[in-house]
Amino acid sequence: MHSTLSDVFISHPIHIPLSNLPDFTSLRHLPDSYTWTPKDDLFFSASSSSDESLPFIDLSDPHVATRVGHACTTWGAFQITNHGVPSRLLHDIEFLTGSLFRLPVHRKLKVARKDDGISGYGVARIASFFNKQMWSEGFTVVGSPFDDFHKLWPMHHLKYCEIIQEYEEHMQKLAAKLMWLALGSIGVDEKDIEWAGTSSDFQGAQAAIQLNHYPICPEPDRAMGLAAHTDSTLMTILYQNDTAGLQVFRDDVGWVTVPPVPGSLVVNVGDLLHILSNGIFPSVLHRARVNHLRSRFSMAYLWGPPSDLMISPIPKLVDPLHSPLYPSLTWKQYLATKATHFNQSLSFIRNYLPSDQIF
Numbered sequence: 530m531h532s533t534l535s536d537v538f539i540s541h542p543i544h545i546p547l548s549n550l551p552d553f554t555s556l557r558h559l560p561d562s563y564t565w566t567p568k569d570d571l572f573f574s575a576s577s578s579s580d581e582s583l584p585f586i587d588l589s590d591p592h593v594a595t596r597v598g599h600a601c602t603t604w605g606a607f608q609i610t611n612h613g614v615p616s617r618l619l620h621d622i623e624f625l626t627g628s629l630f631r632l633p634v635h636r637k638l639k640v641a642r643k644d645d646g647i648s649g650y651g652v653a654r655i656a657s658f659f660n661k662q663m664w665s666e667g668f669t670v671v672g673s674p675f676d677d678f679h680k681l682w683p684m685h686h687l688k689y690c691e692i693i694q695e696y697e698e699h700m701q702k703l704a705a706k707l708m709w710l711a712l713g714s715i716g717v718d719e720k721d722i723e724w725a726g727t728s729s730d731f732q733g734a735q736a737a738i739q740l741n742h743y744p745i746c747p748e749p750d751r752a753m754g755l756a757a758h759t760d761s762t763l764m765t766i767l768y769q770n771d772t773a774g775l776q777v778f779r780d781d782v783g784w785v786t787v788p789p790v791p792g793s794l795v796v797n798v799g800d801l802l803h804i805l806s807n808g809i810f811p812s813v814l815h816r817a818r819v820n821h822l823r824s825r826f827s828m829a830y831l832w833g834p835p836s837d838l839m840i841s842p843i844p845k846l847v848d849p850l851h852s853p854l855y856p857s858l859t860w861k862q863y864l865a866t867k868a869t870h871f872n873q874s875l876s877f878i879r880n881y882l883p884s885d886q887i888f
């Protein structure tokens with residue numbers, strides 16, 4: 530049978546009790562279980578005093594490849610405009626996300642993600658690595674959302690399925706374009722990535738859509754929306770509504786807020802592109818903070834290779850001076866590693882020689 534990302538957690542279930550799903554609306558003060566201190570997350574403090582900001586790139590700029598390459602090398606992230614995704618579609622996906630999270634909890638629980646499942650409603654998987662609870666709720670789509678959407682909106686599910694499908698089509702094209710811009714900047718071309726296919730459009734790629742909701746929070750400075758993590762993807766393309774919250778981390782700068790710019794998208798380098806580029810592009814550590822006055826929505830398109838395809842540093846980037854930093858592994862194997870080692874996953878696999886059998 531064709532294997533998909535959905536099989537990943539069958540052998541790596543993660544138990545996050547349903548009691549972890551908070552009733553945000555009734556809380557006037559931050560309960561202890563939501564109060565984060567530097568003890569709960571090594572990166573909790575370290576805010577930036579610098580005026581550095583994430584590169585903002587116009588995709589119609591004649592020097593776009595150089596700019597993307599520079600952003601990927603220095604930040605592992607950037608913001609884009611003129612990306613070709615219709616603003617009507619961005620509006621639709623934001624509307625879908627708002628409609629989903631505004632449903633009463635008992636309706637959302639009908640599509641709760643199973644411990645060994647990938648799709649559905651719940652708190653982010655990374656919750657299992659922390660003692661404190663995150664001030665957010667999420668919904669993950671992998672494959673067709675038809676069954677879940679039918680349960681959520683018996684009357685309007687088809688309209689919402691169409692939005693997801695159209696969003697995926699646009700994001701897939703955009704991800705392929707960004708991938709070639711990034712790789713092109715380091716001398717990698719179509720001939721070097723066989724799985725990109727004859728049309729070089731990465732047709733076999735797989736993806737997840739993660740919808741996030743960060744409700745209004747009574748004490749935002751002591752809460753955490755989504756704790757610091759890197760994505761396991763090749764690239765992630767994120768759309769955020771008009772409320773700030775996303776922050777990216779750079780060792781020499783600290784945490785930097787990515788301001789919402791209407792119609793723009795945020796692009797993150799994920800762990801698999803870091804591996805593919807043999808460490809040239811860092812996968813960016815990022816997190817979401819929360820807000821006292823406004824709730825925030827974000828919609829992430831998590832894009833990766835076919836789930837069973839072996840990924841390793843591109844041979845062109847390896848030579849006697851640049852030995853391969855990582856062994857070969859599939860996205861599924863990497864997600865399983867991430868389910869155990871979380872933010873230490875890259876250093877965990879780095880300790881294996883390229884020829885070692887980890888799995």
Ligand SMILES: C=C1C[C@]23C[C@@]1(O)CC[C@H]2[C@@]12CCC[C@@](C)(C(=O)O1)[C@H]2[C@@H]3C(=O)O
Nearest residue numbers: 647653654655669737739758760761762831
């Ligand atoms: C394909 C995936 C990437 C992801 C885990 C997942 O199976 C589906 C959800 C993704 C997400 C979104 C929120 C942050 C994140 C770390 C998480 O807990 O779930 C990412 C996962 C990832 O990139 O590792």
Ligand SMILES: O=C(O)CCC(=O)C(=O)O
Nearest residue numbers: 739741775816817827829
């Ligand atoms: O909400 C955000 O800005 C970040 C979301 C995110 O990092 C994710 O879904 O992986």
Ligand SMILES: [Fe+2]
Nearest residue numbers: 758759760815
């Ligand atoms: Fe993320």
